[in-house]
Amino acid sequence: MKLLEVKKLTKSFGGLMAVSNVSMVIDKGELVGLIGPNGAGKTTVFNLITGMYSPSSGTITLFDGEQGKPIQGQKPNKICNAGVARTFQNIRLFRDLTVLDNVRIAMHRSVKYRLLSCFVHSPGYRSEEQRIIDESIELLKIFNLDGKKDELARNLPYGEQRHLEIARALASRPKLLLLDEPAAGMNPAETAQLSEIIRKVRKLFNLTILLIEHDMSLVMKICERIYVLDFGSVIANGSPDEIKSNERVITAYLGEDAIDA
Amino acid sequence: MDQFVQQIINGISLGSIYALIALGYTMVYGIIKLINFAHCDVYMLGAYIGYFCMTILHLDVIPSLLIAMMLCTVVGVLIEKIAYKPLRNATRIAVLITAIGVSLFLEYGTMYFVSAQVRTFPPRIVKSMSAGIKLGNINVTYMQLMIVGVTVLLMVLLQFTVKKTRIGKAMRAVSLDVDAAELMGINVDTTISFTFALGSALAGAAGVLVGLYYNSINPLMGMLPGLKAFVAAVFGGIGIIPGAMIGGYFIGMVETFVSGYGYSMYRDAVVFAILILILIIKPAGLLGRNVREKV
Amino acid sequence: MSKGFNKKAFIKTLALLLAFSVVQLLIRFNIISYYYQDILARVCINIILAVSLNLITGFTGQFSLGHAGFMSIGAYTCALIIERVPTVYGFIAGVILGALLAAFAGFLVGLPTLRLKGDYLAIATLGLSEIIRILFINLDSITNGAAGLYLQRRFVNWFWLYLFTVSTVVLISNFVRSSHGRACISIREDEIAAEAVGINTTKYKVIAFMIGSFFAGVAGAVYASYNYFIEPNLFNFSKSIDILVVVVLGGLGSISGSIMAATVLELISSFLQSVAAIRMVLYAVLLILIMLFRPGGLMGSRELSVAMLTELRKKAIAWLKAMPARAVHAVRSIAKGSGKPGDKSAGKGRVDG
Ligand SMILES: Nc1ncnc2c1ncn2[C@@H]1O[C@H](COP(=O)(O)OP(=O)(O)O)[C@@H](O)[C@H]1O
Ligand SMILES: [Mg+2]
Numbered sequence: 001m002k003l004l005e006v007k008k009l010t011k012s013f014g015g016l017m018a019v020s021n022v023s024m025v026i027d028k029g030e031l032v033g034l035i036g037p038n039g040a041g042k043t044t045v046f047n048l049i050t051g052m053y054s055p056s057s058g059t060i061t062l063f064d065g066e067q068g069k070p071i072q073g074q075k076p077n078k079i080c081n082a083g084v085a086r087t088f089q090n091i092r093l094f095r096d097l098t099v100l101d102n103v104r105i106a107m108h109r110s111v112k113y114r115l116l117s118c119f120v121h122s123p124g125y126r127s128e129e130q131r132i133i134d135e136s137i138e139l140l141k142i143f144n145l146d147g148k149k150d151e152l153a154r155n156l157p158y159g160e161q162r163h164l165e166i167a168r169a170l171a172s173r174p175k176l177l178l179l180d181e182p183a184a185g186m187n188p189a190e191t192a193q194l195s196e197i198i199r200k201v202r203k204l205f206n207l208t209i210l211l212i213e214h215d216m217s218l219v220m221k222i223c224e225r226i227y228v229l230d231f232g233s234v235i236a237n238g239s240p241d242e243i244k245s246n247e248r249v250i251t252a253y254l255g256e257d258a259i260d261a
Numbered sequence: 262m263d264q265f266v267q268q269i270i271n272g273i274s275l276g277s278i279y280a281l282i283a284l285g286y287t288m289v290y291g292i293i294k295l296i297n298f299a300h301c302d303v304y305m306l307g308a309y310i311g312y313f314c315m316t317i318l319h320l321d322v323i324p325s326l327l328i329a330m331m332l333c334t335v336v337g338v339l340i341e342k343i344a345y346k347p348l349r350n351a352t353r354i355a356v357l358i359t360a361i362g363v364s365l366f367l368e369y370g371t372m373y374f375v376s377a378q379v380r381t382f383p384p385r386i387v388k389s390m391s392a393g394i395k396l397g398n399i400n401v402t403y404m405q406l407m408i409v410g411v412t413v414l415l416m417v418l419l420q421f422t423v424k425k426t427r428i429g430k431a432m433r434a435v436s437l438d439v440d441a442a443e444l445m446g447i448n449v450d451t452t453i454s455f456t457f458a459l460g461s462a463l464a465g466a467a468g469v470l471v472g473l474y475y476n477s478i479n480p481l482m483g484m485l486p487g488l489k490a491f492v493a494a495v496f497g498g499i500g501i502i503p504g505a506m507i508g509g510y511f512i513g514m515v516e517t518f519v520s521g522y523g524y525s526m527y528r529d530a531v532v533f534a535i536l537i538l539i540l541i542i543k544p545a546g547l548l549g550r551n552v553r554e555k556v
Numbered sequence: 557m558s559k560g561f562n563k564k565a566f567i568k569t570l571a572l573l574l575a576f577s578v579v580q581l582l583i584r585f586n587i588i589s590y591y592y593q594d595i596l597a598r599v600c601i602n603i604i605l606a607v608s609l610n611l612i613t614g615f616t617g618q619f620s621l622g623h624a625g626f627m628s629i630g631a632y633t634c635a636l637i638i639e640r641v642p643t644v645y646g647f648i649a650g651v652i653l654g655a656l657l658a659a660f661a662g663f664l665v666g667l668p669t670l671r672l673k674g675d676y677l678a679i680a681t682l683g684l685s686e687i688i689r690i691l692f693i694n695l696d697s698i699t700n701g702a703a704g705l706y707l708q709r710r711f712v713n714w715f716w717l718y719l720f721t722v723s724t725v726v727l728i729s730n731f732v733r734s735s736h737g738r739a740c741i742s743i744r745e746d747e748i749a750a751e752a753v754g755i756n757t758t759k760y761k762v763i764a765f766m767i768g769s770f771f772a773g774v775a776g777a778v779y780a781s782y783n784y785f786i787e788p789n790l791f792n793f794s795k796s797i798d799i800l801v802v803v804v805l806g807g808l809g810s811i812s813g814s815i816m817a818a819t820v821l822e823l824i825s826s827f828l829q830s831v832a833a834i835r836m837v838l839y840a841v842l843l844i845l846i847m848l849f850r851p852g853g854l855m856g857s858r859e860l861s862v863a864m865l866t867e868l869r870k871k872a873i874a875w876l877k878a879m880p881a882r883a884v885h886a887v888r889s890i891a892k893g894s895g896k897p898g899d900k901s902a903g904k905g906r907v908d909g
Contacts, residue, residue, distance in 0.1 A: 048753060080754035092752070094745035096857070104735070105742045106753035111735040115763070121725045125734070132735065172754050257818030285653035296675045347848055353674045354619055361797060362843030377833070402613040450631055484793065488686075491679065529689040533683035540680050541668045 002063050004030040004049070004084075004176055005207050009058035009072075010043055018044040020232040022058070026176070031202060031209045033219045033240075036229035037252075043089055046178050047228070049210075050086050051076040081109050085174035087165045089181050090211070095154040097144055099164055102153050103136040106171035136171065142168050142201060159190045162195070168225045172202060183218055185245045188260070191215055197223050220244070228252075263398040267515070268521040270337070271371065274405040274474065276513025277412035281467035282490035283505035285335070285337075285495070289502030291436040292456045298360040299340050301487020302367035303461045307468025308335045308478045309375065315383055320387060322473070329356025329465040337461025338454050344451070347513045372480040387476050408470050415463055416506060423502060428455050436500060446500070485529065492536040497544030507547060557709030576718050583714055593714075595826050600717040601779050602818040604724045606802040607811055608771035613800070614808035614857070615732050616764035617744025618670070619678040623772050625685025626666060628791035629661050630654035630773030631780040632692060635705045638781060651720070651777040658773025659766045660690070663895050666765035670758055691786040704787025705780075712782040720778055729811050731767065739766050744809070782813050783789035794836075805846060817854065862873045 004026040012018040019041040026032050047053045049060055054073035061068040062082055071079050085106075094102050111132065113125045140146040143163040148156065153164060162182055171175055181189045193247055195218055202209060208246050213219045214230075218227065220240045228236040228249050236246045282304055289297045307329045314325035327481070346365045348356045393402035423429040430453045433444040443449050471486065472478045495514040497504025512532055519528040539546065579596075582831045588596070634650030669680045673857055692699045699705065718854045731737045739760045742750040766834065780786045802821055806813030821839075830833040846853060858864065 052748070052752075069862050075756075076751035077754050077756045080752060086752055089750070092746055092749040094742055094749060097741065099754075101738060101741075104752070105738050105755070108735055108739055109754045115736055118736050121730050121734075125587075129734070156715060167752060243662075292558065292858075293674075296679065304635065318596040344844055346847075348851075351851055354613075355618075355810075355847045357619065357675055357678060358800070359847040360842045361800070361845055362847065364837055366796065366840035366844065369833045373837060485599050488679075488682070492683070495676075495679070526694050527690065530687045536683045539678055540672055540676055540789070544672060544676060 001028045001065075001228055002026070002068075002133065003030075004063070004210075005059075005061045005068070005195050006045075006049070006238055007059045007104070008062070009045070009048060009060065011048055011053060012056050015079075016167040017054075017232050022229070022234055023231070024227050024237070026208060026235065027207055028063075029206070030202075030255050031198075031211065031222060032036065033223035033226040034229060035211045035214075035219055035226060035243075041232040042229055043180055044232075046086060046180055046212065048072070048212075049178065050084060051079040054099060060191075071086060075130075080174075081171055083173075083175035084178065085093075085169035085176075087162075087182060089184070091161050091165055093153040093161060093165055093168070096152060098150050099138055099153055100133070100149040101163055102168050103139055103171045104132055106168045107132050107136060109172050139167050139171055140237040142175045142204070144195065159186055160258060162186070162194070164203070166197070170205060172207070174207070176208045176210065179209065180211075181212050183213055183215045191218055198222060262296070264380050268517050270399065270401055271354060271518035271521070272514035273510065273511070274408045275517055277408050277508035278467050278471050278474070278509075279490045279493045280506045280509025281412055281415065281463045281470075281512050282486060283493040283509045284416075284502065285464045285498055286491050287494040287502060287505040288432070288456050288460050288496070290494070291502075292346070292432060292453060293349075295356050295360060296334065296491065297340075297345075297460075298383050298487075299363040299367055300337075300342075300358075300460065300464055301483035301490070302364050302371075302443075303333050303337050303340075303483075304464040304468040304487065305371065305478075305480060305483035306336055306367065307465030308464065308472035309371065309468075311469030311472055312380060312382060312400075312478055315386055322390070322407070322469075322509045326466055326469045330462040331465075333461045333465025333468070334458045337457040337464075341454055344454075348361070358481040365504065368480050368483070375480065377480060379477050381476050381478075382473055387473065390473055404474055408474060411466060411470060414474050415466060419459065419463070419502070422449055422459065432456055454463055454533065489529075495536060498549030501546070501548045503547055504548040559721070559742050560636035570712060571724060577667045577716075579718070580714055587688065595822060596714070597712070597717055597782050598826075599819050599822045600721040601723050601782070601801060602799075602822055603774050603815050604771055604775040604778070605799045606726055606814040606818045607728050608768045608775070609804045609811070610726055610806075611732065611740070612764050613766035613773075614803055614810070614814075615737065615744060616740040616761060616763055617747075617762065619674055620681040620765075620768075621678045621796050621800065622665070622683075622688075623768075624791040624793070624795035625688040625777070625796070626658040626661060626769035627686075627776035628688060628692060628786075628788065629658040629769075630776030631703070631786045631791070632699060632776075633657050633773070633898055634777030635700070635707055635780040638707055638709075638711070639705070640710055644711050647716075647781055650781070651774055654777035655770045655773035658776065659770035662765040662767075662769025662781075663762060665769075666762035670761040670765070682793060682796070685791070686793070689788045689791055692791075696699035699788070702788060704785055704790075709779065709786050710781060710784060717778065717782075720774055725815065726813060728767070729773065732811070736760070736763070741809070760848030787834060798839075801843060804853050805842060806853030807819035807853030809876055810853065810855035810859055813853055813855030813858075816860070826907065 002025055006022060006024045009019055009022040010017070016099055019092060022045060024216055034045065036042055044053065048055050051071070051074050058072065059070055060072040062071050062084065069082070071082060094105065097105075111128065115129050117125045137146050137149060143166070145160060145167065148160070151221060153161065156164060164183065166179065182198075183194050186194060193199070198209065199222065201207060211219070211223065226238065226240060226243045228243060228246075230252045234244055235252055236249045268336045282301065285300045285303075286297060289295060289300065296344070304328070310329040310332050311325045314328050317323070320328070321326065340363055344359050346358065348359055390404040390407070391402050398501030423432060431442070431447045434445065435449055435452045439449060449470055467541045489512055490509065493508035495508070496511060497506070505515055515535065516528045516532060517523070519531050557809065579588065581592060605623065605627060612618050612620050625893045631654070633654035634647070637650035637653060638646050640646070655793055665681065665684050669677060669684070672680055683901070732741065739750070739755045740763070742753070742755055742758050743760055802817045803814055805821065806815070806817030824838070825835050828838070
């Protein structure tokens, strides 16, 4: 069953075609990789899907059961609330807020009390706040961050910042999670830990995941299907094995050593 | 019809002043993305320096103008070095608050030394300047001719500096991309100081001219014209030098016409309304291009 | 959670009532003289203004230079109502209506201008408050123009001042600690990330502007009734700057910081009243120094708390304890001629945190 369908998506910046005529389909429950050399347009695809940019042309459809809804050009917060969450290639945490606050803010979508009741902190308000805290801590536990809930995000080590960003994305309870180079800058042990976590949250939250990653061993290990982007266009699409042996991909991008990996 | 032409002449004179001040805002903003609130006070200082040159030193208009420009240059560079440079990597809001602080400091520091009293220029000079040429019912004073003449001359010099000289090229490079400019071996600090120097010199000239034109100066005289000149810079597209000139003349015209046709009480409000409209309709200004932040 | 008795809230309420009663008694028995009552009133009004601007600028990160404009709407509304209904009910109606109208103005200002960022927003709010001021000057059939409005009676007393100040502080603190308040804070921290986690940034900016303006309106209304007299030029750019100085000094995002700064600055300026120029120069130097050395303001975005005080005390004690060592060290290094390479005692005496 389809969850996301991108059709003929194009985005140009001035004369530069960052994304041109990209079409892709992601089914519910899949873990799909999006790879390609630097500057291929991967992050731009994410920015288009999440509404950070509006496309020059093309459509993006998010499915809820059989029902498809176009989301291209909508505001990021609308798209997030429709069930698409993301992380950023260059981490964008609320650096001067605590770990707990980072997650709590992203739970905003599920908050039940109304604007006026937060001025007086009514009993209903208090139990709702408690629920938010409890659920945030539950979420942090998955990433082993519950012990650091009161630390400022900026003071976390790099790897944990990446984890926190994923936790924050999950706090909005998305159907589709977009991860932009989550393993960038991690050592092999950390990368292994990350792939474990991705596996775990995928099951736990019944997620569909689209993943940009440069670490080929990670991509080949966990992705079920891969799209390859080069100069803004999709040049290949298939299972890891198919991608590994695809001539075009090899010449355009992977190179000799990646095949050995 | 005569009145219409007269208004246009008055508008051009006023617009020249706004354009001179707006250039300083726009150059500084273009290069370090800062609304230099203190700029309007450099203009005020220019007026006072001109005033003291003419009253105490008994100098003529042109020498006073040159001295004012020189001293204002020094002040502008000092402001940059002392207050803004240490904040090069601070948040925008911190720099903006500092700029407001510097502005208040200059205004009330001046007020402390010269008192809040409104001063007028020596009658001999004012008289000679307010004479003029009469064409039917239309009156063009020497003062107006001088304002326009000085402004055009300074603008030509500025364009030459920015377009043709080495330091002008450095200015343009820094305003495009500070880091890249630095990598290309441009001395960014010098370039920024030079930008402040240029802007302050123009503001100093504007100060003397306005002081003479309205024949009234006080320590807070910079606030309102400063804001309007800023509106002019935004109107033309902030960071763009020709934009500031166009904006200056436009605001000058609008203001003159609004007061000329009997709504002088609302002339400031109209300028601010223009600001808000332009910010909503085309925040990048007349000559600017909209860019969205890169994610 | 049990619905039972909330001890903390009870103690807080008790402390607030006690503070009120003590001051009330001191005023009643003339121990707080008229001069100090006046300072007290100004402090209260400044607290309302600073805390409300802090919501907009400190918590939500939207730089506003037009707070005095919203204040003036509250002031004129209240004054005009009191003129027609010179009773305490008129006053209350004036405060409420003034605050609502100010909030509405905040809404109008907010909607179109909030697409602007940082400096542009600052200039736009400045322009709008100037427009409001010019309108008040020119609508002289209603506002009596630049000459201003005189009121016959004062309805504001310590009770009302205290009520409005405490309510403002409590309501705004409650707001910023709620999920909606956190949404505002996330905009300050990183607007793009906030959008990405589902925060409607435009909506929350407008909400912050409306709440902030609402309380600025309250402050204006209270001020009008307290001061007997208002004129458009009381609400000019300088007034907005005054409020901003308080917020910046206290700390962008710290309510207790705003309260302390409002108090301290009001005391300073009452002592410097005769030399207005010096006061402003002092403000200016203060602004520049804070931005150079402590850009977050004195308190940063932290709140005054017991834990903070304890920590401060610990630091102070450690510092004092280290004094002898430091002194000895200083004497020694002077005796030896300091700064010799390989001087092992160097830095030993430095215990301060
Ligand atoms: N906001 C923008 N303005 C101009 N060019 C951009 C912008 N965003 C991305 N680009 C350009 O689009 C191309 C693709 O970038 P990106 O999507 O970040 O690549 P990738 O994530 O695959 O490394 C690059 O050439 C980049 O410089
Ligand atoms: Mg990328």
